[in-house]
Amino acid sequence: MDVVPLSTPDGVVVTYMCGKCWRTAYTESLMNDHGQRVDEHKLTLRQKYAQECCTCRECGGYVNGPYQYPFICPTCRPAYDERQAAALAKYRAEADERALLTARSLDKSPNPTSARTLESLMSEISEARWCAGWLTDLEYYLWRDAHEDVNSTMYNYAGLLQLAKECDGWWEYERFIPMNEWLEKYATWEKTHGEAAKA
Numbered sequence: 001m002d003v004v005p006l007s008t009p010d011g012v013v014v015t016y017m018c019g020k021c022w023r024t025a026y027t028e029s030l031m032n033d034h035g036q037r038v039d040e041h042k043l044t045l046r047q048k049y050a051q052e053c054c055t056c057r058e059c060g061g062y063v064n065g066p067y068q069y070p071f072i073c074p075t076c077r078p079a080y081d082e083r084q085a086a087a088l089a090k091y092r093a094e095a096d097e098r099a100l101l102t103a104r105s106l107d108k109s110p111n112p113t114s115a116r117t118l119e120s121l122m123s124e125i126s127e128a129r130w131c132a133g134w135l136t137d138l139e140y141y142l143w144r145d146a147h148e149d150v151n152s153t154m155y156n157y158a159g160l161l162q163l164a165k166e167c168d169g170w171w172e173y174e175r176f177i178p179m180n181e182w183l184e185k186y187a188t189w190e191k192t193h194g195e196a197a198k199a
């Protein structure tokens with residue numbers, strides 16, 4: 001939509017407003033303690049927000065207020081909602097499919113309960129160490145570290161190995177891998193990544 005620059009009397013543009021609803025994004029000053037304008041990037045952002053204000057994200061047409069996010073005009077709304085619903089259905093189907101594959105992989109464990117506990121402990125350590133529910137290649141790092149530092153007082157590596165023994169396997173993101181298969185996988189990984197991936 002229309003963008004109106006707002007400037008000081010001597011012509012310095014300090015922000016932009018939406019020409020339709022006269023709103024501006026943010027109210028914080030872009031002037032520093034020395035009276036100079038800082039952060040040109042923020043000014044550009046404000047221009048962008050003013051441009052996007054009152055603008056339908058789908059057709060680029062005008063959306064009458066009140067302030068709504070994301071801006072979708074009434075004409076575009078039904079198709080947009082339909083697309084969102086389809087995306088949700090797809091997401092749901094994929095999640096179901098993944099859950100099924102996980103369940104099937106667990107059939108290969110003599111102790112699925114321990115296997116499930118192992119999975120959550122692996123994820124818990126991933127969260128504690130790397131702030132990620134499941135770090136990429138977590139399975140390899142944890143296997144290596146648990147063996148190298150089994151007496152760790154930071155992480156329950158001994159517990160990991162105990163559970164792995166009970167369920168006779170290991171997890172590769174959402175999939176249970178029987179121990180013999182896992183040992184082969186790990187040996188292959190160690191050859192190519194082992195040293196380089198030490199962190």
Ligand SMILES: [Zn+2]
Pocket residue numbers: 018019020021022023053054
């Ligand atoms: Zn607006």
Ligand SMILES: [Zn+2]
Pocket residue numbers: 056057058059060061072073074075076
């Ligand atoms: Zn529209």
